[in-house]
Amino acid sequence: MADETPTLKDFALALYAREGVPPACLALQEATGLDVNILLFAAWRGAVLRREVSxxxxxxxxxxxxxxxxxxxxxxxxxxxxLKTGPSPAPDDRTAKLRAQVQAIEIAAEIIELEELGALAGGSPAPSETDAAALAFAAMAQVVASFAGRPLRPEEEAAVRAIASAI
Structure with a gap:
């Protein structure tokens, strides 16, 4: 029987495609400087591998x-x-095309990062009675606090809850 556990890459791409997740991730990135891929890694460890994040x-x-x-x-x-606003000759049609190409390369670079993070987990899912979304929330909260260097603020907790509820 084939392993049905989603890879971090597959999990992250599916989760990020869900309504409300991108703005929540970007708000956390802007507020704390966190790496969204590490946030998604924590969500995957919690929700899929059923493991806490230390x-x-x-x-x-x-x-x-x-x-x-x-x-x-x-x-x-x-x-x-x-490229969205300049330098000259940006923004124009040519630089908009270039910007789209850079965005595609940026996404490819982020996927490589996800694959590297996925290699850290190892092992099959652990047995757990705890709800997947609750494990993911706790794991992501740890990441946000780690990057912020402080406890979560209410708006950050709300963003983490929004992501966890999309799982």
Whole structure:
């Protein structure tokens, strides 16, 4: 029988496609500087692998992708965002096409990051009586607090709940 456990990549792409998830993820990214892929990794560990996420797990995830995220993903994001308003000759039809190409490359870079994070988990799902969304919420809350360096603010908790409810 084939393994039916979704990969992190498949889980993350499906979750991110659900209504309300992208704005919640982006709000958390803007508020705390977190890496959305690490947030989705935590959600996957909780919801799919039925495992808690510790400070050690978060540190390992951050270490695994830190340079890639900083030097590749964020660099591509900066270029994509800049092309929206300038420099001259942007924005025009030509630079809009270039921006779309950069966005596709940025997404490809994020998928590589997801694959790297997925390699950290290992193992099959653990038995758990706890609801998948509750495990995902707890795991994501740990990530947000880790990146923020403080407890979650009410609006951040609401964003994490919105993502968890989409699972």
């Amino acid at each position: 400070a050690t797990d978060i540190a390992a995830a951050r270490a695994r992708v830190a340079e890639w995220h900083s030097e590749v993903v964020k660099a591509l994001r900066t270029v994509r965002r800049r």
